[in-house]
Amino acid sequence: MAFYIYWGDDDFALVQGVQTLRDQTLDPHWASFNFDRIDSDQTDGLRQALTQAMTPPFGQGQRLIWLVDPPLFQQCSEDLLQELERTLPQIPETTVLLMSSGKKPNGRLKSTKLLNKQAEVREFALVPPWKTDQIADRVRQAAKEVGVTLNRAAGEFLVESVGNNTRQLYSELEKLKLFAGDRPEPLDLARVSSLVTTSTQNSLQLASALRSGDVTRALGLLADLINRNEPPLRIVATLVGQFRTWLWIKVMLEAGERDDKAIAAAADVGNPKRIYFLQQEIRNLSQRQLLGCLPLLLDLEAGLKRGQDPLEALQIKVIQICEICRH
Incomplete structure (x- = not known):
């Protein structure tokens, strides 16, 4: 048996990975007979998947069983754990079993530890927008x-x-x-x-406007992002990541570090060649200014999670951060 676990928040890439696995596994003439997708809302989905996995394929090729978002990645009863321990070793070589999840499986669970020992795990995570x-x-x-x-x-x-x-x-x-x-x-x-269809504004451009202290441009960019239904918490996550990167670079520079590789490692920047350009972006900002911005962003994130009005909360923080960066 081949056993895979795919997880991550990049839904498109994950589905592409499933399609690639399907193409590699199934004979195209027998695909409709040998492919089963079992969703998490189906009653007793795990047991159904294990039962199907024990079934030999029809015709040529292998059988592919895809179990989508099974609850066992976040909680697993002792009965289900015993079922896994008993059934997984018995699944025939002609079966490919795939489990997928939008969230990272809880590594503290016995079920996750068992599955990780027997499965090939692949992550499909969105790259943070600021990287x-x-x-x-x-x-x-x-x-x-x-x-x-x-x-x-x-x-x-x-x-x-x-x-x-x-x-x-x-x-x-x-x-x-x-x-x-x-x-x-x-x-x-x-x-x-x-x-190419391009969005005229994005969260990184908003970060740039904040850094420059340009209130009018920043509020305009924010309005455009909200009008395009960009999730407020995603906007804040991008801003936090960008300001944290800028702060690390400023801290390293003011500490006397001049090695771009060392600065890149500290700031979690994959390409050291970007350090020069990032330095230019913050040349007019002090460490104190950047330190003053991060608590505002973190307070904004906490407020949004508590249910504050997103537009009003974002507008207030945008004005406050621009005020810090302008002076």
């Missing part, structure tokens, strides 16, 4: 998979346009592939910018 170097790596990897060649400026534009939205990334790349056709030369910025 643009990791997003750039993902864009390059996805472009290679789809078969699209971009020059440097076009690649950077795509990073800024789609951010960590994997679904939009692949959608735009498929569009660019159709446009490129058999052209051997890389697509340039002019062509890509005319085809």
Whole structure:
């Protein structure tokens, strides 16, 4: 038996991973007979999945059983644990068993420890929006998979346009592939910018406006984000991550550190070459100013979780942070 656990909040990438596994596992002529998806809301889903896993496949190929969001990743009764211990070793080699979850399985549970010993675990996590170097790596990897060649400026534009939205990334790349056709030369910025659907504002641009103390621009960007239904807590998470990165870099610089690799490691920046540009962004800000911004953002996050009005709470903090950064 092959056994896999897929988890993470990047739904699109996870489903793509499932499709790849399905293509590798099933004979296309017998796929409808040998594939079962069992959702968490189905009665006794785990036992149903284990029963199906014990069934030999019809015709050619293997059988694939996909159990979606099983509760056992967060809580598991002793009866279900014993069922797993008894059944998993008996599942035939012709079965591929897949369990998936949008959340990380609780590593303290006996069931999770048992499953991790027998399964190949793969994480499908969204890249934090402020880690643009990791997003750039993902864009390059996805472009290679789809078969699209971009020059440097076009690649950077795509990073800024789609951010960590994997679904939009692949959608735009498929569009660019159709446009490129058999052209051997890389697509340039002019062509890509005319085809790619881009949001004019994002949370990183809001962070930049806050850093500059530009209240009018910051409030306009915030209004646009809210109008596009960007989750308020996601906006705050991006701002916290960006200001924390800036603060770490400022702390390291004021401590006398000049090694970009050491600064990148402390600030959790994957590409040390970005340190120069990040330094330029905060050259007019002091450590004290950055230290004053983070508590406001953390207080904002706590307030939103307590049920404060999102727009009003965000507007107040935007004005306060701009005031700190402007003086």
